[in-house]
Amino acid sequence: MNTRIFAYVLCLCLLPLAPLLAADDPPSDPTLVGDQVRAARDTVKENVKAVADAAKQGVEQASNTAKDVAHEVATTTKEGTQEVANTAKTGGQRVKAAVQKNTKPAKTPATSDEPSTPPAKTP
Secondary structure (H helix, E strand, C coil): CCCCHHHHHHHHHHHHHHHHHEEECCCHHHHHHHHHHHHHHHHHHHHHHHHHHHHHHHHHHHHHHHHHHHHHHHHHHHHHHHHHHHHHCCCCCHHHHHHHHCCCCCCCCCCCCCCCCCCCCCC
């Protein structure tokens, strides 16, 4: 992207000089040459300022996008951390219950692979 901006600035800087370079004979009036140089200089200044403003806006937009992404990552990380903490807490409670009862901890319905009711036996 920097090369594009550089090329754009270079074109804008050289564009006002094109009429000066294309002239076969230099103007005989020195004040006319001075006026053309001033006009070219002013045009170049305006064009460079426009490019600088566009670059500044691009940087601000990129900064805002990066800020939004960082907020999303922070929110997602916080949610993930809370899930891990809740899972660890539940696991700790199950282990504590198993140690206290000296039995296997009961599986929760959400994590159980077995059906809640045993299948009926046929005679």
